[in-house]
Structure formats: structure tokens, C-alpha cells
Amino acid sequence: MPTKTIQIKDQIVGGSQFHVWAGPCSIETESQFKQVAEFVLSQGVTGIRGGVYKLRTNAKSFQGLGKEAIPILKKLKHLFNKVPFVSEITDPRQIEYLADVVDVLQIGTRNMFNYELLKEAGKTKIPVLLKRSFSARVKEWIQAAEYISQGGNENIILCERGIRTFETEFRNTLDFNSVAYIKKETGFPVFVDPSHGTGTYKFVTSLSKAAMAVGADGLLIETHNDPKNSLSDSQQALSFDDFRALMPELKKIAPVFDRHL
Ligand code: PEP
Ligand code: MN
Numbered sequence: 531m532p533t534k535t536i537q538i539k540d541q542i543v544g545g546s547q548f549h550v551w552a553g554p555c556s557i558e559t560e561s562q563f564k565q566v567a568e569f570v571l572s573q574g575v576t577g578i579r580g581g582v583y584k585l586r587t588n589a590k591s592f593q594g595l596g597k598e599a600i601p602i603l604k605k606l607k608h609l610f611n612k613v614p615f616v617s618e619i620t621d622p623r624q625i626e627y628l629a630d631v632v633d634v635l636q637i638g639t640r641n642m643f644n645y646e647l648l649k650e651a652g653k654t655k656i657p658v659l660l661k662r663s664f665s666a667r668v669k670e671w672i673q674a675a676e677y678i679s680q681g682g683n684e685n686i687i688l689c690e691r692g693i694r695t696f697e698t699e700f701r702n703t704l705d706f707n708s709v710a711y712i713k714k715e716t717g718f719p720v721f722v723d724p725s726h727g728t729g730t731y732k733f734v735t736s737l738s739k740a741a742m743a744v745g746a747d748g749l750l751i752e753t754h755n756d757p758k759n760s761l762s763d764s765q766q767a768l769s770f771d772d773f774r775a776l777m778p779e780l781k782k783i784a785p786v787f788d789r790h791l
Contacts, residue, residue, distance in 0.1 A: 534717045536685050538633055538657050540612040541576050544719035548789040549748030551577030555763040556584055556594050560602045565755045567609050569770055573777050577613050583620040584762055585640050592761040603631040616659055622650035639664050639691055642674050652681020661689045668708045688712055688720045692727035701729020704737055706744045713745040725752040725766040734768055735776050742787055
């Protein structure tokens with residue numbers, strides 16, 4: 531089935547362009563987010579990520595700046611003139627103010643089965659990046675996407691971010707079968723998140739290349755100015771040096787897969 535294309539600002543998702551959307555797991559301070567966003571833009575990314583709300587396993591872990599991040603995002607809005615900014619929504623009540631600053635609503639692995647949240651996202655026209663639950667079958671993931679489209683919002687990008695298997699060496703196991711399936715059997719554009727998919731920065735480059743090879747339309751990658759001191763997901767954040775090295779690797783192989791970036 532041909533992939534549906536979605537225009538977000540100057541970017542077309544689902545066409546020949548291969549997207550790299552990158553940024554920190556969480557927005558921590560204005561200067562940290564500005565530094566990371568300016569850096570990834572200088573490397574040619576076509577989207578910026580940054581968590582405002584973080585659903586953490588440990589209640590004592592950093593939960594994201596929440597509403598405090600909104601003025602920071604308003605101040606830095608000029609950085610997103612041409613490229614989308616993606617951030618996770620964890621509660622329908624956030625739509626009202628996230629809609630002012632977010633171009634793509636991310637629905638995370640823990641909320642893929644939150645049908646009321648999906649229905650609310652379906653009432654907007656804001657593009658949604660729907661991550662796969664770590665315990666969802668591919669069919670369940672597609673059915674979750676239909677909760678959004680049924681409300682009238684057809685702007686949906688799926689994102690494979692790894693599932694739970696018996697393997698314990700990795701935080702999650704990236705399931706590339708699902709990417710091949712989405713591309714062949716559905717019209718949804720699909721991204722891969724090799725950061726959560728492996729949990730370890732040193733595997734991100736290899737799995738990013740594999741994602742392009744299997745037909746993904748883009749990547750969602752975590753990077754940080756000071757990975758060791760990142761307030762969330764420090765093990766999987768690429769340093770600026772690692773990120774700088776990744777982009778030419780992707781550019782080198784892109785023509786083989788009829789992609790450009
Ligand atoms: C994230 O992108 O930072 C995130 C929390 O993702 P996931 O829902 O896939 O764990
Ligand atoms: Mn993260």
C-alpha cells in the first residue's frame with residue numbers, strides 16, 4: 531500500500547525524504563534545550579524532540595518541567611520555523627496549551643492503549659506520533675491508530691520503539707518486522723526510535739542504519755549536550771560527537787534506498 535504523505539511545516543513525511551528528528555529526552559532548562567536544538571539543527575535534522583511531560587517508572591525520578599516548559603518553548607519558537615517540534619502528551623487536559631507550542635503530539639509507549647487519550651488526539655488536526663506499546667502486537671498498534679483516525683485526524687505517524695522480549699541485554703528489542711509490515715500492509719508513515727529501542731547510545735548508529743534499510747520514513751533520536759548528567763535516559767543519549775558522526779553515515783547509504791536527507 532502506498533504510504534500517505536503528511537506535510538508538517540516545510541517537511542513532508544512519508545515521501546522520499548528520510549527524517550531525523552532529534553533532541554533531548556527531556557527539556558531540562560532553557561539553555562540546555564536551546565543548546566541541543568541549535569546543535570541538531572546545525573547537523574541538518576528535520577524535526578526537534580524534547581519531553582515536557584515524562585512518564586517515569588520511578589515516581590522519584592525527574593517528571594519533566596511540565597507547564598514550566600511552555601514559556602521556554604514560546605521563547606525558542608523561532609527555532610521551529612521550518613521543522614516540527616514533537617513532544618509527548620500524557621493527559622487530554624494538556625492539549626489546550628500544548629497545541630500552541632507543539633507541532634506533533636507524541637503518544638508514548640505507556641499510553642498507546644489509553645483509548646480516551648487517543649480519541650481526544652483524534653479530535654484535533656495536530657499530527658500524532660503514535661509509539662508502539664512495549665507489549666502491543668502490531669495489529670493492536672494499528673487498531674490504536676484507528677482510534678485517532680476515526681475522530682477525523684488522519685495525520686498519524688507510527689513509531690516502533692522496541693518491545694519487551696526475553697532478551698535482557700537491551701532495554702527493549704527493536705522489532706523491524708513491524709516496520710516492514712506497516713510499510714507493506716498499511717498506508718501509515720513509520721519512524722523508528724533506536725534510543726529507546728536499544729537503551730544504549732553505542733548501538734544507536736547501527737540500528738539507525740538498519741531502520742533506513744528496512745524502509746522506515748524517519749528516526750527519533752535522543753541526544754544531549756552532557757549525556758552523563760542528563761536528567762532522563764542518560765545511557766541512551768548520543769553525545770554531540772556521536773550525533774555528528776551519525777548524519778554522514780545515513781547520508782552515505784540513503785541513495786541505495788532511494789532516500790535523501
Ligand atoms: C520518549 O520518547 O522519551 C519516551 C518516553 O518514549 P517511550 O514512550 O517510547 O518510552
Ligand atoms: Mn526518553
